[in-house]
Amino acid sequence: MEDRYVAAAASHLSPFYPPVNIMKLNEPQEKAVRTVKGRVLVLAGAGSGKTRVIVHRVAHLIQDLNVPPTAILGLTFTNKAAAEMRHRLETLIGKPLAKQVTLSTFHSFCMQVLRKEIEKLGYTREFSLYDEGDLQRLIQQLTREMLGHEGELPSLGPTKAALADAANQGFSAEEAEGGTWHDSFSKDLYVRLQTTLRSYNAVSFDNLISLTIRLFEEHPKTLEQYQERFRYLMIDEYQDTNPAQFRLAELLAAKYQNLCVVGDDDQSIYGWRGAEVKNILQFKADHTIKLEQNYRSTSNILAAANAVIGHNKNRHEKKLWSAGSASDPIEIFNAPTDLEEAQGVVQRLMVWKEKGFKWRDMAVLYRSNALSRAMEAALIQASWQNPISNKWMRGIPYEVFGGLEFAERGEIKDLLAYLRAIANPQDEEALLRIINVPRRGISDAFLDKLTQENRSLNVPLWNLLEEIAQGNKTFPGHARAVGGISSFVNLMKMAAKRFETPPLSETLSWLIEAINYKKAIEEEVKSEKMREFKWENVQECINALAQHENDSLQDFIATTTLNRQSIESHTKQTNEDRVHLMTLHSAKGLEFPICFLIGLEDGILPHEKSMKQTGLEEERRLFYVGITRAQKHLTLSMARARMRMGKTNPTNPSRFLHEIPKALFKATDHKVFV
DNA sequence: CGTCAGCGGGTTTTT
DNA sequence: CCCGCTGACG
Numbered sequence: 078m079e080d081r082y083v084a085a086a087a088s089h090l091s092p093f094y095p096p097v098n099i100m101k102l103n104e105p106q107e108k109a110v111r112t113v114k115g116r117v118l119v120l121a122g123a124g125s126g127k128t129r130v131i132v133h134r135v136a137h138l139i140q141d142l143n144v145p146p147t148a149i150l151g152l153t154f155t156n157k158a159a160a161e162m163r164h165r166l167e168t169l170i171g172k173p174l175a176k177q178v179t180l181s182t183f184h185s186f187c188m189q190v191l192r193k194e195i196e197k198l199g200y201t202r203e204f205s206l207y208d209e210g211d212l213q214r215l216i217q218q219l220t221r222e223m224l225g226h227e228g229e230l231p232s233l234g235p236t237k238a239a240l241a242d243a244a245n246q247g248f249s250a251e252e253a254e255g256g257t258w259h260d261s262f263s264k265d266l267y268v269r270l271q272t273t274l275r276s277y278n279a280v281s282f283d284n285l286i287s288l289t290i291r292l293f294e295e296h297p298k299t300l301e302q303y304q305e306r307f308r309y310l311m312i313d314e315y316q317d318t319n320p321a322q323f324r325l326a327e328l329l330a331a332k333y334q335n336l337c338v339v340g341d342d343d344q345s346i347y348g349w350r351g352a353e354v355k356n357i358l359q360f361k362a363d364h365t366i367k368l369e370q371n372y373r374s375t376s377n378i379l380a381a382a383n384a385v386i387g388h389n390k391n392r393h394e395k396k397l398w399s400a401g402s403a404s405d406p407i408e409i410f411n412a413p414t415d416l417e418e419a420q421g422v423v424q425r426l427m428v429w430k431e432k433g434f435k436w437r438d439m440a441v442l443y444r445s446n447a448l449s450r451a452m453e454a455a456l457i458q459a460s461w462q463n464p465i466s467n468k469w470m471r472g473i474p475y476e477v478f479g480g481l482e483f484a485e486r487g488e489i490k491d492l493l494a495y496l497r498a499i500a501n502p503q504d505e506e507a508l509l510r511i512i513n514v515p516r517r518g519i520s521d522a523f524l525d526k527l528t529q530e531n532r533s534l535n536v537p538l539w540n541l542l543e544e545i546a547q548g549n550k551t552f553p554g555h556a557r558a559v560g561g562i563s564s565f566v567n568l569m570k571m572a573a574k575r576f577e578t579p580p581l582s583e584t585l586s587w588l589i590e591a592i593n594y595k596k597a598i599e600e601e602v603k604s605e606k607m608r609e610f611k612w613e614n615v616q617e618c619i620n621a622l623a624q625h626e627n628d629s630l631q632d633f634i635a636t637t638t639l640n641r642q643s644i645e646s647h648t649k650q651t652n653e654d655r656v657h658l659m660t661l662h663s664a665k666g667l668e669f670p671i672c673f674l675i676g677l678e679d680g681i682l683p684h685e686k687s688m689k690q691t692g693l694e695e696e697r698r699l700f701y702v703g704i705t706r707a708q709k710h711l712t713l714s715m716a717r718a719r720m721r722m723g724k725t726n727p728t729n730p731s732r733f734l735h736e737i738p739k740a741l742f743k744a745t746d747h748k749v750f751v
Numbered sequence: 752c753g754t755c756a757g758c759g760g761g762t763t764t765t766t
Numbered sequence: 767c768c769c770g771c772t773g774a775c776g
Binding site: 154155156182183184185208209282283285286346347349350444445446447479516518519520521522523557558638639640641660661662663681684685686687699721722 | 752753760761762763764765766
């Protein structure tokens with residue numbers, strides 16, 4: 078069967094010069110865009126227009142080669158990168174076309190696939206998605222069960238590492254049995270974890286990938302459907318793929334082999350998550366294209382970046398160059414304390430604002446989420462003069478990306494657990510979380526008894542609860558608990574019915590009322606302020622659901638779990654004029670005219686937990702990624718004393734700072750104005 | 752069964 | 767500093 082667009086795709090060989098959209102690219106960029114058949118490796122240095130190439134390549138396929146947008150699949154690692162790519166594609170080819178292209182993270186792509194196909198693997202479509210926290214609690218529980226009360230949970234370090242490794246390989250319970258393990262406890266725990274998830278009708282983040290692989294391997298017909306649909310596959314940040322993701326990509330590309338991978342070994346920063354740089358270094362390519370001209374940064378910034386990354390031994394030599402001017406030197410300041418460091422950054426932000434930059438042109442990047450605290454405090458306290466109205470404003474608008482905060486709050490987790498249990502009553506984790514919230518007189522001891530019983534009978538907890546509610550099972554002396562369970566079961570049944578019909582947000586409101594959650598908060602929480610805060614969060618959750626009226630309950634839960642930002646960001650308009658705060662990891666793939674890297678101290682960057690040699694090189698790459706986010710101006714900062722875990726400790730400047738040639742930077746006082 | 756004080760432990764990074 | 771957990775008590 079000869080598709081129209083397959084024939085058309087060969088037209089890149091014709092003398093026809095493709096229209097407008099790729100005219101402004103440099104030679105290797107254009108080559109990358111026009112090489113649409115076969116296995117293409119694009120080695121793209123930082124700021125070399127990698128995203129631009131991907132987006133133009135998609136546009137070229139659609140507009141010039143008549144490839145249907147639905148035949149293109151672009152995979153990224155972070156939601157932010159996927160969103161950025163979509164945004165840029167929209168400006169290039171318009172929303173209607175861009176919307177039809179599948180651009181998503183590995184995990185959400187797999188989620189979409191499994192939503193449709195998971196029944197082939199023996200799960201139901203209502204399966205739950207467990208985030209890292211859910212998984213952690215489950216592991217804890219299983220560990221306790223396995224060790225009994227004797228073992229005082231000995232060093233779980235090696236075990237956790239072994240579990241992570243198996244997960245990165247994408248092992249199923251059966252595969253784990255045959256795999257090589259350091260110790261049998263780790264293996265048993267992993268096997269037990271996988272089988273328990275399975276019995277809960279639940280999948281972990283890693284399962285999203287591994288189950289999709291299994292689906293494709295066990296159901297060649299299904300795989301073929303996806304291969305037929307997605308004939309053009311592109312993977313961004315390919316250096317970050319782990320073994321499972323690698324397998325998945327190869328499966329999808331196996332038939333047509335139109336696989337374009339883009340990446341940079343110098344920006345490999347997910348080794349801790351099982352990423353293997355060798356995937357990009359050993360990629361079997363029909364065409365290899367190197368992008369080495371940097372368009373993003375001034376030559377000072379680029380020179381600093383090159384000098385820093387040059388200290389890594391384990392890398393491929395490249396020669397990033399820029400035609401740009403030297404411009405300002407990099408600024409470095411060392412403040413007495415973390416608070417003053419934050420104030421120094423805020424003062425500089427205000428200077429740039431006065432010079433005409435938008436807040437959204439500026440970003441503050443840091444190694445770990447905890448570092449945002451002091452920054453936020455300083456941003457909230459700042460007073461600045463609006464250059465247009467000349468009015469004095471209190472607080473600089475900012476947005477923190479990626480922090481877990483909102484989704485991690487107890488009340489949100491409670492409500493989501495309700496939704497999860499309603500959608501998937503087999504989700505024991507969710508069930509146990511909310512069965513006694515608010516208090517229904519069901520004690521932990523009683524629940525232990527029940528879980529033990531359902532394990533030995535091999536009956537889902539929910540079924541047992543139903544039995545109890547119907548009076549088929551009696552527990553003399555536990556009248557209160559039995560009563561609580563009955564009302565809980567009835568409530569959940571009623572809720573499940575109600576959630577079948579939209580609007581979902583109204584049903585959630587009903588549920589919150591039905592469980593008297595407001596009263597529960599009022600009884601639980603002492604401080605008036607906290608109560609208000611929590612109640613606001615509950616309202617936020619309703620609002621978030623209202624934003625997803627067209628989705629099913631399951632879709633809402635999945636989106637929320639896969640993209641924590643999504644549950645809170647709907648209130649803030651995207652693209653609002655705010656300073657961006659984020660970790661170095663989530664900044665990858667992004668660029669900002671004005672960049673601040675804060676907390677550049679030994680122990681933070683490089684992080685104390687990764688001071689071993691290989692770890693150190695990854696930390697350096699992280700620094701490199703940070704430096705290369707800056708387009709026009711870069712400020713590096715540190716503090717001589719920093720509050721950590723409630724204690725203020727002296728610190729030393731990051732060893733990486735010594736790797737920047739003196740000629741490239743200017744040391745300044747932390748205060749801009751006195 | 753629920754509450755509350757006291758304590759010990761832990762901070763990388765993301766989906 | 768901020769949790770989650772524990773164990774004693776009401």
